[in-house]
Amino acid sequence: MGGNQSRGRSAAAATAAAASAEAPPSTNFLSWEPYTPPEWAKDLTLVPTHRFRLGMLPTPIHEWRLPGLPEGCRVLIKRDDLSGCQMSGNKVRKLEFLMDGAVAGGHDCVLTIGGVQSNHARATAVAAKYLGLDCHLILRTSRQLVDSDPGLIGNLLVERMAGATVHMVTKEEYAQYGSEALLERLRAELEAQGRKPYVIPVGGSNALGTWGYLQAVDEIVRQAADLEPKYGKITDVAMACGSGGTTAGLALGCHLSPLRARVHAYGVCDTPDYFYGYVDHLLAGLGWRRPDGSRGLMRAVQARGAGYAMSTEEELETARAVSDATGVVLDPVYSGKAVHGLLKEMRADPGAWRGRTVLFVHTGGLLGMYDKVDQLLPLLQSKGPAVQRLALGPDVPPPPPPPAAKEEQGEPKPLAA
Numbered sequence: 126m127g128g129n130q131s132r133g134r135s136a137a138a139a140t141a142a143a144a145s146a147e148a149p150p151s152t153n154f155l156s157w158e159p160y161t162p163p164e165w166a167k168d169l170t171l172v173p174t175h176r177f178r179l180g181m182l183p184t185p186i187h188e189w190r191l192p193g194l195p196e197g198c199r200v201l202i203k204r205d206d207l208s209g210c211q212m213s214g215n216k217v218r219k220l221e222f223l224m225d226g227a228v229a230g231g232h233d234c235v236l237t238i239g240g241v242q243s244n245h246a247r248a249t250a251v252a253a254k255y256l257g258l259d260c261h262l263i264l265r266t267s268r269q270l271v272d273s274d275p276g277l278i279g280n281l282l283v284e285r286m287a288g289a290t291v292h293m294v295t296k297e298e299y300a301q302y303g304s305e306a307l308l309e310r311l312r313a314e315l316e317a318q319g320r321k322p323y324v325i326p327v328g329g330s331n332a333l334g335t336w337g338y339l340q341a342v343d344e345i346v347r348q349a350a351d352l353e354p355k356y357g358k359i360t361d362v363a364m365a366c367g368s369g370g371t372t373a374g375l376a377l378g379c380h381l382s383p384l385r386a387r388v389h390a391y392g393v394c395d396t397p398d399y400f401y402g403y404v405d406h407l408l409a410g411l412g413w414r415r416p417d418g419s420r421g422l423m424r425a426v427q428a429r430g431a432g433y434a435m436s437t438e439e440e441l442e443t444a445r446a447v448s449d450a451t452g453v454v455l456d457p458v459y460s461g462k463a464v465h466g467l468l469k470e471m472r473a474d475p476g477a478w479r480g481r482t483v484l485f486v487h488t489g490g491l492l493g494m495y496d497k498v499d500q501l502l503p504l505l506q507s508k509g510p511a512v513q514r515l516a517l518g519p520d521v522p523p524p525p526p527p528p529a530a531k532e533e534q535g536e537p538k539p540l541a542a
Contacts, residue, residue, distance in 0.1 A: 153178045155255060157225070162336075163343040165381045170412025171332050175225045179252055180217040181209035183344045186352060189485065192450045193468060195475030199356060199482045202453065203345065206460075206489035210255075211283055213248035214489015215371050218337030219329035220252045226333065227258060232323035234259035236311055238304045240434055241266040241293075242458070244490045245328045245368070247280035250289035260289040261315065261322070263307050265299040279495040328368025330403075332410025338374025342382050345484070349384065357482045359386050364486040365463035366390035366400055366425065367433075371488060373407040376423040386484070388423040391463035394433035397425035428466030434458045436497055440465045441504055449509070456490030457497045 160176045162169070189202035210217040227235050235253045239246045239262075246262045253260035262284060266275065271293045275281055284291065292311060299307065304327050315322045329337075349359050362379055366372040372390040379386045392400050404419040415421060430437045436457045443465040444455045455461040464485065471478050494501070 154181075155179070157228070160222075162339070163346075163382065165383070166339050166343075166378070171410060173222050173225065173333060173336055175229070176221045177224050177228070177252075177256065179210050179221050179224065179255065180213075181207065182218075183348065184208050186345070186348050186484065188356065189451060189453065191464070191468065192446050193472060195471050195478050197479035198471065198475070201352070201356060201359070201482065201484045203484055203486045205341075206487045206491065208489065210248055211251045211287075212489060212491055213251065214244055215338070215486070216245045216248035216329055216489070217252070218341055219334035219370055220248060220325075220337075222336045223325055223329055223331075223334050224252050224256055227253075227323035227325075228256055230323060232258065232321045234261060234315065234320055235323045235325055236261040236263070236308060236315070237325040237329070238263040238265075238308055238327055240264065241275060242278075242280050242434065242493050242496050244280060244456075244459075244493065246289075247283045247492065249325060249329070250284040250287040253289075254287045258323075259320075260284075260287070261292060261311060262289050263292045263294060263304075263311060265294050265296050268295045268297065271295045279492040283492065326368075328370055330368035330370030330373070330407065332407055334370045335374045335377075335407050335411060338371050339378045340374075341486075342375060342378025342384060346382050346384050349484075359384065359484045360481045361389060361483040362386045362486065363389040363391065363463065363467050363483055365428075365459035365488055366392045367394060367459055369400055369403040369407060371486070372400065372423065372425075373404045373419070375486065376404065376419060377408055377411070377413060380422050389426060389467070390423050391426050391428035391466040393429050393459055393462045395429070397427055400425040426466055426470070428462045430462060430465075434493075434496075436461070436500060438500070438504065441497065441500055442508070443468065445501070445504055445508060453487065454491055454494065455487070456493040458493050459490050460485075460487050 156178045158176060158178060160173050162172050184204045184207050186201050186203050189200045191200050194200060205215050205218070206212065208214060208217045210220070235249060235258055237246060237249045241264045243264065246264060250260045250262065264275065275291065275293065277285060294307060308324050308326070312322050312324055362375055364371060364375060372388070376388045376390070378384070379388050390400060401419050404423070408414070408419060430440055440461055441457060444457060444461040447464060448454045455464055467485070
């Protein structure tokens with residue numbers, strides 16, 4: 126299951142998959158289903174045959190009145206932060222296909238890797254437990270903290286509550302060995318213990334995981350048809366780019382599908398050249414190549430600022446201003462940096478965006494905000510509404526006394542504090 130096109134599909138399976146695509150999430154959640162790709166993607170050589178329904182899909186799209194938009198530019202937002210699976214954002218879409226490989230292959234645990242506040246690691250831990258699998262996470266942190274308990278801040282709380290086993294490494298070790306070698310080392314260790322682990326790469330970004338956002342484009346195409354009379358045709362799609370899988374799926378999907386939107390990938394780490402190369406690698410794994418590669422499908426924009434998971438005051442101020450104006454909270458590692466980069470480009474050249482309708486894909490990551498509270502607090506104290514003591518004047522009557530405890534026979538007495 127989770128194999129390729131050569132395994133075939135019966136007409137009955139295709140019909141069942143189409144019917145399931147229209148079913149509300151409440152009726153098909155956690156079901157294992159045949160998968161039929163969109164017509165425009167069926168000629169790719171790697172095509173999954175099944176998926177697990179892990180997300181609350183489709184996620185909504187609505188207008189997003191960002192502060193400081195140039196005149197004549199409209200922005201919509203695709204709320205993949207509401208995809209379910211404990212606020213797993215974009216990661217749940219990839220895991221719908223990746224977890225099929227784990228279960229179908231008879232694996233008893235999954236392992237993956239990321240930063241100490243990895244959204245992908247948290248999503249994998251939750252998805253694994255939904256499907257009855259153990260989860261092992263390799264998380265990188267500083268040399269000063271690697272030998273201590275990482276605590277329960279943000280994503281770590283969910284991972285540990287879901288029973289994931291955490292293996293810590295330093296950032297230097299991560300850079301020295303690389304994610305693939307570290308995953309292979311843990312895989313061999315688990316196999317020596319008699320386990321059968323299934324390895325998921327950083328961000329769930331391999332060719333199979335890319336199908337999460339090829340399928341998301343099909344979802345957007347259907348939604349865009351309903352939205353076009355009110356908002357016009359979607360001309361641009363923008364998102365944060367971290368491990369590359371979401372970007373690869375959106376870029377290829379926009380190219381192959383009727384959407385045909387221009388794609389802007391705001392890189393939160395590495396360089397634009399790295400992302401073009403890695404997206405090319407993912408697309409080759411799907412069986413898609415062309416002479417100009419991914420450069421003909423997307424723009425990779427440098428938006429990492431001070432570095433991966435490091436927030437500048439300007440980026441956090443953008444996140445604060447956006448949430449204050451619209452109620453949509455942006456995480457500081459991914460969507461916060463991407464929106465900051467998008468607005469910066471719009472303000473630098475407003476004419477280039479006039480007449481455009483931009484769909485921003487919010488990939489989630491809310492729990493990452495808890496790792497930035499020390500930076501956010503002074504910003505909110507200086508620019509947010511003040512926290513005030515409610516004034517209770519002499520005209521406000523005192524509260525009534527608490528009711529007397531009942532002592533009637535047969536009625537239990539309240540427990541002592």
